[in-house]
Amino acid sequence: MFIFSYWFSRLVAADPGRKRLKTASKATISVITAVVIMLIVLKAAGSSQITAAILSGVIGLMGILVVNDETTKAKKVTTVLVALSSAVSLGIGSFLSRYGQAENVFLVLLVFLSFYLQKFGIRYFSLSMVAFMSFYFASILHVTFSQLPWLLAGVIVGACCAFIYNFVIFKDRPSNVLRSSMKSFHIQVNLVLDLIIELIQKKQIEPAQIKQYNRNIKKLAEYARVASEELGNTDPHDIWPGVTAEQMRLYVFDTVMLLQTYSPAIRKLSELKAFNHFDIQQVLLKLVESIREAEVLNENPTHSLTDAAQHLQELRQKLSELEPQDERYKDWLYLIRRIETISNHVIDEAYELQQAIVKQEKQPQKEAEEQEDEEDNDEEKGLKPSTKKSIQAVITAVATLVFGSFLSPSHQYWALLAGYLVLLGTETIGSTFVKAVQRSVGTLLGAAVGFVVASYVSPGILEVTLLFICVFMAFYFFPITYSFMSFWITMMLAFMYDMLLGGISESLLLARVLDTVVGVGIGLAVSALVFPKRTRDKITDTSVEYVAALKEFVHTYLHRFTKQYAFANLADKGMELEKKLKQLHVDSDPIIKGFVGRSRLQQFLTVFTAINYYAKHLVASSTRNEAFYKEAEFHGVVKEVEEKVASNFTQLEKALRGERGTYVYTLEDVRQKIEQSLDYFDTSVQSRNLQHLQLLHNIYYVWKINQSVVHLAKELGAEEISNED
Secondary structure, eight states: OHHHHHHHHHHHHSSGGGHHHHHHHHHHHHHHHHHHHHHHHHHHHTOOOHHHHHHHHHHHHHHHHSOOOSSHHHHHHHHHHHHHHHHHHHHHHHHHTTSTTHHHHHHHHHHHHHHHGGGGOHHHHHHHHHHHHHHHHHHHHTOOTTTHHHHHHHHHHHHHHHHHIIIIISOOOHHHHHHHHHHHHHHHHHHHHHHHHHHHHOSSOOHHHHHHHHHHHHHHHHHHHHHHHHHHHSOGGGTSTTOOHHHHHHHHHHHHHHHHHHHHHHHHHHHTTGGGSHHHHHHHHHHHHHHHHOOTTOSSOSSOSHHHHHHHHHHHHHHHHSOTTSTTTTTTHHHHHHHHHHHHHHHHHHHHHHHHHHHTOOOOOOOOOOOOOOOOOOOOSSSOHHHHHHHHHHHHHHHHHHHHHHHOGGGTHHHHHHHHHHHTTOOSHHHHHHHHHHHHHHHHHHHHHHHHHHHHSOTTHHHHHHHHHHHHHHHHHTTTOHHHHHHHHHHHHHHHHHHHHTSOOHHHHHHHHHHHHHHHHHHHHHHHHSSOOOHHHHHHHHHHHHHHHHHHHHHHHHHTTTSTTOOOOHHHHHHHHHHHHHHHHHHHHHHHTSSTTHHHHHHHHHHHHHHHHHHHHHHTOSOOSOOOOOOHHHHHHHHHHHHHHHHHHHHHHHHHTTOSSOEEEOOHHHHHHHHHTOOSSOGGGHHHHHHHHHHHHHTHHHHHHHHHHHHHHHHTTOEEEOTTO
């Protein structure tokens, strides 16, 4: 029963904001509507041009998928222009069809423009992409002027369907997406809390349980990123009156931090036999269960946070009863305190949200300090990336056209399309290689399965239904894996060929697979030989970006201790660090999946992940709002730490770029000086000692971050020096 409930909850939460479901549904229904309407029109007019219905479906699909402008108004304009772009491209295609190689030249030009114009904005890419696909369609079918009117009618019908489904029936409702995203987030939170309860109850934790927990934590971090992004598009006050985006982000961040803290702490507590202390085990269980049951965003919750607060107080009471000097407790007492601290943050943030919803009063948003963004006036020397990619695409297009005409003269553009798509959205040789393999494997499996299924299914309603199912599945799984998309698209083409050609042959599907392999192979070769960008260079760029963001993050954190009323929205900055770390993992994926050099890269990623974990602890610091220290001595200490840590970040950036002569400060002498200057026994300076202890607590994870930065820099050849040097 637990397993069924677990997987059902996973299924419900699997699509945060239901974005994939909405996009795939819109695309599929738009295709179906466009095709059906055109078939009805064609039948009423007595025309047999089924190609017009197919083109209508293609435009209905692309009008959904390629229109990605930032605002709804801009999307509407682009959707109208999509129809115009397709119509012009079809007209040119029908005109050039009689001039032999002229259509190939224009097709190559469209390939160039679709990559080159990306630098001017997403709209230009969308229009070029539609123009390319429309011309590709016209070239395959050898469209003539006599066919053009019906094809233009198909374009209009397809664009109208896309417009209606995008902006009328399924129009964007950011508030619904945010609500759904938070629902997915809470479902995943409860799944993780269920696993935590199971870990606390177990006398011995199995490795399989830890792996399951870690997988769910990764999912939770992903859902948290989605929710945080939606908070940038939607004011949560519209859904939960009284709640601000800042409060919600901090609550989401704290919750993820809590559950990431639980895993190593509980595992260690289990190893140290801490749960043999029955009272501690039971209080922890009650605390976790009460947090799980709390309905934070419910205006009339049946389960409030009062129980969680009471159990947290019980845990504090138990901690006060245990003597730190007792040998039985000293090894694990600090772990319980860590759980208590972060649990307190989550309960406080959740309580604030609940109170804000109950009062339903708009909270004033804090305004961050205005900072002038320094414009980067350093223009990249040589050709820009968009120009380089365009040249790569042109060379790939010419080569695939030549090879395609030899391999399968009747389908010479298949190889071109494969080469075009494998270059789309890839920046490095490694990412192009991964995409090439995924497309080849997906196409091979899709062709095999599609051929078998099509041979057993007669053309008719069932095959049409399967075709539309393939469309839905392709675009539902596209954000997850490119292989799945290729698989379903190839299956869809198998059904389409079967219907259009009255049957499908092995040679036709074999040609499809062969052309795909040749196309992606040429695209990969061009990526590796013409303006190649190595995967390691991309990893370096992303690493430097992460370190620069981390430098700003730590500066903002320490700045609050020396400047009164300094505001720091660390939750937002923490989420930004999380995104950059995720991008670093994505960029490293081609090497990690390979064999050469992955061991050292994995070690570097581990250190970056640890740094990110320490940075999140800074967000979870107990001193969040006013952290100003009045003592001048503390100002000097913090200032020194800030300057040396900033220097280390700068030196690490240089080391990552391969520069020589870099150096880093260990700061151990500064740390010793701070810790040894605390006088526990002088009661006349009790207030000062309290501030001193607070400072030690607040910069503990700054030391941890600095140690990791020093380690990375030394691995890259930097020299370690002490503060006196």
